[in-house]
Amino acid sequence: MSKYYQNYIDELESEAIFVLREVFAEFQNPAILFSGGKDSIVLTHLAKKAFYPSKIPFSLLHIDTGHNFPETIKFRDYLAAKLDVNLIVGSVQEAINEGRVVEEKGHQATRNLLQITTLLDAIETHQIDGAIGGGRRDEEKARAKERFFSHRDDFGQWTPKNQRPELWNLFNAKMHYGEHFRIFPISNWTEMDVWHYILREGIEIPSLYFAHEREVVWRNNSWIPVSEFLIPLKNEKVVTKKVRFRTLGDITISGGIESEANNIAKIVKEVAAMRETERGNRADDKRSETAMEDRKKEGYF
Amino acid sequence: MQIDKNQLLRFTTAGSVDDGKSTLIGRLLYDSKSIFEDQLSNVAAISKKKGFEHLDLALFTDGLRDEREQGITIDVAYRYFTTPKRKFIIADTPGHIQYTRNMVTGASTANVAIVLIDARKGVIEQTKRHSYIASLLQISHIIVCVNKMDLVNYSEEVFTNIVQDYEEISSKMMIKDVRYIPISALKGDNVVIRSQQMPWYQNAPLLHTLETIHISSDTNKVDARFPVQTVLRPQSNDFPDFRGYAGKIAGGIFRTGDQVTVYPSGLSSTIKTINQYDELLEEAFVDMSVVFTLEDEIDISRGDMLVKSNNVPKVTQDLTAMLCWLHHQPAKPKAKYIIKHTTNEQKAIIKNVYYKVDIDTLKRNEEAKEIEMNTICKVQLRTTLPLIIDSYSKNRTTGSFILIDAATNETVAAGMVV
Numbered sequence: 001m002s003k004y005y006q007n008y009i010d011e012l013e014s015e016a017i018f019v020l021r022e023v024f025a026e027f028q029n030p031a032i033l034f035s036g037g038k039d040s041i042v043l044t045h046l047a048k049k050a051f052y053p054s055k056i057p058f059s060l061l062h063i064d065t066g067h068n069f070p071e072t073i074k075f076r077d078y079l080a081a082k083l084d085v086n087l088i089v090g091s092v093q094e095a096i097n098e099g100r101v102v103e104e105k106g107h108q109a110t111r112n113l114l115q116i117t118t119l120l121d122a123i124e125t126h127q128i129d130g131a132i133g134g135g136r137r138d139e140e141k142a143r144a145k146e147r148f149f150s151h152r153d154d155f156g157q158w159t160p161k162n163q164r165p166e167l168w169n170l171f172n173a174k175m176h177y178g179e180h181f182r183i184f185p186i187s188n189w190t191e192m193d194v195w196h197y198i199l200r201e202g203i204e205i206p207s208l209y210f211a212h213e214r215e216v217v218w219r220n221n222s223w224i225p226v227s228e229f230l231i232p233l234k235n236e237k238v239v240t241k242k243v244r245f246r247t248l249g250d251i252t253i254s255g256g257i258e259s260e261a262n263n264i265a266k267i268v269k270e271v272a273a274m275r276e277t278e279r280g281n282r283a284d285d286k287r288s289e290t291a292m293e294d295r296k297k298e299g300y301f
Numbered sequence: 302m303q304i305d306k307n308q309l310l311r312f313t314t315a316g317s318v319d320d321g322k323s324t325l326i327g328r329l330l331y332d333s334k335s336i337f338e339d340q341l342s343n344v345a346a347i348s349k350k351k352g353f354e355h356l357d358l359a360l361f362t363d364g365l366r367d368e369r370e371q372g373i374t375i376d377v378a379y380r381y382f383t384t385p386k387r388k389f390i391i392a393d394t395p396g397h398i399q400y401t402r403n404m405v406t407g408a409s410t411a412n413v414a415i416v417l418i419d420a421r422k423g424v425i426e427q428t429k430r431h432s433y434i435a436s437l438l439q440i441s442h443i444i445v446c447v448n449k450m451d452l453v454n455y456s457e458e459v460f461t462n463i464v465q466d467y468e469e470i471s472s473k474m475m476i477k478d479v480r481y482i483p484i485s486a487l488k489g490d491n492v493v494i495r496s497q498q499m500p501w502y503q504n505a506p507l508l509h510t511l512e513t514i515h516i517s518s519d520t521n522k523v524d525a526r527f528p529v530q531t532v533l534r535p536q537s538n539d540f541p542d543f544r545g546y547a548g549k550i551a552g553g554i555f556r557t558g559d560q561v562t563v564y565p566s567g568l569s570s571t572i573k574t575i576n577q578y579d580e581l582l583e584e585a586f587v588d589m590s591v592v593f594t595l596e597d598e599i600d601i602s603r604g605d606m607l608v609k610s611n612n613v614p615k616v617t618q619d620l621t622a623m624l625c626w627l628h629h630q631p632a633k634p635k636a637k638y639i640i641k642h643t644t645n646e647q648k649a650i651i652k653n654v655y656y657k658v659d660i661d662t663l664k665r666n667e668e669a670k671e672i673e674m675n676t677i678c679k680v681q682l683r684t685t686l687p688l689i690i691d692s693y694s695k696n697r698t699t700g701s702f703i704l705i706d707a708a709t710n711e712t713v714a715a716g717m718v719v
Contacts, residue, residue, distance in 0.1 A: 004554065004586045005517045008309035008388040017590040018549040021530040025603055025644070049578040050590070053543055054535040137379045144378045160376065164712045165402050165627050167409040169549075170641050170703045174710035188390055190381045274337070 009197060012189055016043075017050040018169060019148055019185040020132070024050075024057050026173035027130035027181070031088065033119075034060040036072035037248040038205055039134030041079070042194055043186060045203050047132075048083060058132065059086040063119050065111040066093040067229045067250040075206040090122035110253050116299050120156040123180055130173070132183045138190040142296055148187055154178035156299035191246075195271050199264045209267065211244045211259040222255025246271075310516060313392040313407040313440070315431035316417030321448045325417065325486035326380055326393055327358025332493035333508060335382035336361065358486070377403045386512040401675040402627035404431065405715055408438040409701070412516045415444050415507075420453045420483075424466040430660050432467075436474035437623060437677065437717070439694060441519040443471075443479045444510060451485040455498040473663060475694075482507050520587045521696045525553030526614065527561075527607040528643035528699070533592060545576060545592040546601055551643065551698035552691070553609065555593070556584040560610040563601055564689040569610055570597040604645035606689045606699075614699060616687045621719045623693075624651075624672070624680045628706070628713040632672035638713065642688050642702035649704065653681040672714075679719065693717035 006014065023030050032047065034040045047056045060080055064073075080087040092114050095101045100121075101114045123131060137144045147163055149171040164172055173181060186194070198205060216223035217236040223243050224230060229252050232238055243256030244267075261267045316322045330336050340361065348357040361380075380391040392407030408414060414435040418428055435443055445467055453459045460483045471479055482491055483502050490496035491506040505513070533545040555561070555572060562569045575582040576592040585591045593607065601607075608614060626632060632651060640649035656665040657678040672678060693700030704714040 004522055005308060006588060007305055008307055011309045011588065014549060014588060014590040018530070021547050021590075022644075025531045050547070051533060052576075052578050052592075053537070053540045053545075054533045055537075138381045141378075144380065145376045163376065165406045165715070167406055167703060167712075167715045168698065168701045169410075170701065172641065172703065172705055172710070172712045174639070174705055174707075176710065188379070188381070190383070190388075192383065193388070 009193065009200065012186070012193060013046065013049075013197070015169075015188065016046045016185040019171075019183065020047050020050040022171055022173075023130050023132060023183050023185075026171070029126070029128055030057075030130035030132060030183075031059040031061040031126070031128045032056075033131050033133045034062050034076065034087075035134070035248065036062070036068075036076045036206060037134070038194060038198065038209065039136065039186065041203060041205055042189075042197060043132065043134045044079065044083070044085075045201060046185065056083055056085050059088050059126075059128075061088045061090065061122060061126070061128065061131065063090045063115050063122065064092065065115055065250050066091070067111050067227075067252050069206075069208055069225075069248065069251050069254075071206050071208050072248060079204075088122065088126055090118045092118045094118075095121065110250060112250060112253060113295065116156075116295065120299050123156065128180065129175070130181050130183055132185065134186060135182075135184045136189050136191075136194075137184075137187050146184055146187060148184055149173055150182040150184065151175065152180050152182060152299065156180070158182075158296050158299070160297070192268075192271060195264070195268045199268055205264075206248065208245045208248060211242050211262050213240055213242050214256065215239070216241050216243060216256060220255065222257065224253075224255055225251055227251045246274075307387055308516065309388045309390065310413065310511060310514070311390045311392070311411050312413040312415060312511065313394055313404070313411040313435075314415045314417065315394060315404055315408075315435065316448075317419070317422075317425065317427040320417040320419050321359075321486045322393060322417055323359035323361075325415075325446065325448065325484070325492065326391055327356075327361040328486045328489055328492045329391075329508060330361055330380065330382055331356075331358060332489060333382055333384055355487075377407050384508070384512060389511065401430070401434070402625075404434055405438065405625050405627065408434055408440055409697075409715070411438075411440050412519055413442045413444060413511065413514060414440040415446055418445060418447050418463055418467070420447050420449045420456075420459055420463065423463050424470060426661050428467070429470055429663065432471060432476070433474060433658075433660060433663060433677075436471075436476045437625070439475070439697065439717075441477060441516070442514055443476055444507065445479060445481045446486075446507060447481065447483045448486055450483045450490060450496075450499065451488050455483070455490075455496070457499070457501040460502075470663075480504070480510060482510065521552040522587055523553055524612050524614070524691060524696060525555050525559075525561075525609040526551040526691070526696065526699050527555065527593065528645070529601055529603055529605045529607065530644050531603055532601065543594070544598070545594050546607065547590075547592045548607075548644070549590045550585055550587050552587050552696045553612075554584055554586040555609070557582075561593075561595070561607045562610045562613065563599060564606045564608065564614070564616055565687050566600065566605070568599045570595040570599055572596075604643075606643065606645075608689075614689050614691050616689055618684045618687050619652075620682050620684070620688065620690060621655075622680060622682060622702070622716040623719060624676075624678050624704075625715045626672050626674060626676040626678075626713065627715060628711055629674045630706070630709075630711075630713070631674070632713070637707065639705040639707050640682070640684060640688070640702050640716075641705060642690070643699060645688060647688065648685045648707075649682045651680050652683050655679040655681070680716075682716075690718050692719060 215226040394404040394407035484491040691699040700718040
């Protein structure tokens with residue numbers, strides 16, 4: 001066999017870097033949608049590699065629901081300072097205060113859906129024409145049909161039945177005023193690929209991904225962290241468990257798994273043996289069969 | 302798993318409605334243990350609700366609300382699975398004619414096309430269409446899966462007849478490598494596990510074939526091509542004079558010290574360094590994303606192409622191409638379209654339609670000139686400024702382009718340089 005071929009991790013990296021450079025060339029004001037989760041961290045790492053020795057030419061846009069893990073916010077600020085990139089924060093709390101959105105009620109209430117309004121507001125206010133996301137097609141069935149360059153109309157909406165065909169690596173970034181694009185450079189990566197890449201590149205990630213002791217309650221088949229935003233129900237017992245998180249969303253909906261994995265090599269091993277998808281612990285996807293598709297059409301990440 | 306060696310293989314699936322494409326993919330995922338428990342219990346619950354006795358494997362791939370309701374696939378869905386030997390990306394594309402554009406989309410990046418044939422129906426018009434598209438998009442390998450063998454008593458004769466029929470139609474197309482596998486996606490015969498029902502079939506099951514098919518030679522490693530995406534000029538204290546050209550190599554191998562020519566300007570220089578992040582490489586080859594610096598300061602910008610000076614592409618404003626129309630709005634005569642080719646963008650008009658391909662008979666129709674949704678035709682284009690091209694058969698990247706309607710911004714056509 002010829003030595004002139006790339007292994008699949010190199011090929012995925014090369015593809016993502018190509019996409020990021022296309023974004024830089026085709027958009028006026030692109031930004032990375034930064035959640036503080038591993039996918040957006042990997043995306044930021046790829047952007048660093050794509051433009052070196054220049055600085056990352058994108059802002060980081062964080063939608064702050066107010067229901068955060070404190071560790072996520074600390075990590076976000078640390079990374080933005082280290083890479084010397086502009087950080088934009090859109091606040092869901094502000095939108096609630098202004099009466100733009102109404103908070104859900106009940107013990108299962110989350111601010112997950114409310115993010116959509118804040119996200120679209122931030123995109124409009126900061127005139128972001130290309131919002132780069134860490135969405136991957138393996139995450140969820142509606143995401144399996146996403147394009148790399150995904151067009152959004154002037155209401156920020158996705159029309160999955162009428163997507164532009166995407167051929168070879170020729171991306172059509174043309175849009176009318178007021179519209180924008182979502183771009184997903186790591187579309188073709190799986191959760192396993194992301195972890196292998198984090199391991200190979202030695203990428204820093206928030207401590208929440210590693211096993212740690214925490215007060216939790218058992219809800220929706222996972223360990224939900226106890227916080228000021230989560231009041232345990234009568235029949236729920238607060239216990240201290242050694243857990244880690246596979247995905248990071250709001251503190252109210254991110255379920256932890258019991259784990260002893262305290263470094264990335266151990267996480268890779270653990271993920272390889274997993275029998276449940278990573279979003280299996282996300283209460284936001286469990287609401288209905290098409291929960292993700294319905295949110296995406298409205299303008300979700 | 303040896304991630305430092307394993308390759309990525311992209312394949313597409315084509316077949317008619319009810320040929321069992323989604324079931325086949327579900328089977329591949331299921332038998333290769335790529336399905337997670339929560340997905341499985343979800344599909345099991347829906348299968349039960351629908352009154353099926355078995356798991357409806359197709360549910361693993363049918364994603365969007367409309368598809369679930371209609372029970373058909375309406376858009377390209379991408380699926381992923383990994384075995385100890387390779388990582389796979391599947392483009393699951395719809396079979397009905399009105400969705401040809403999705404098939405073309407899925408085929409454009411594929412190394413392998415799986416063409417599904419229903420053993421009871423044999424080679425039908427749809428099979429021809431799908432195979433023609435696979436050959437038009439120059440997918441290097443075709444695997445014909447004769448499905449539903451369980452419904453024809455696993456008959457060798459049925460299989461052999463279908464192979465013969467397919468040989469006949471494929472002989473008229475540009476298909477280099479065809480293999481045939483008798484399978485039952487529903488029962489799992491010869492998908493991942495060798496069938497006990499067909500001892501007369503001696504070759505490998507589908508997954509093993511996908512894991513071992515040789516794909517390293519499918520990309521062009523001879524003609525060195527580097528379309529410039531963007532110019533990196535940090536102008537920082539650490540890199541005051543750095544001027545690098547960023548891009549993804551579209552063909553061949555470049556080494557430091559190589560003499561290169563820049564198109565369209567025609568100016569030449571020598572490669573000083575090849576950078577990949579903070580590393581310096583001696584050489585870089587096709588599909589790698591790198592940054593070049595040159596010995597001389599010459600004017601280079603996005604849309605230009607660096608090539609080795611001893612092997613040059615064609616620089617022209619007139620190109621002949623096969624065009625695949627992807628939009629429900631027909632081509633407007635004499636209209637200007639935006640043409641996107643590598644990182645370059647120009648305006649183009651369709652000057653002439655040589656012929657349309659009748660996709661059912663594969664005959665050329667030189668009388669018909671109108672270009673509509675799903676039309677495949679040979680055309681002559683004229684561009685406002687020269688493009689730097691190779692033929693598509695030589696290079697899938699420098700030989701392909703899309704047309705965009707400037708008024709609607711829609712991608713209306715895919716083109717392959719003849």
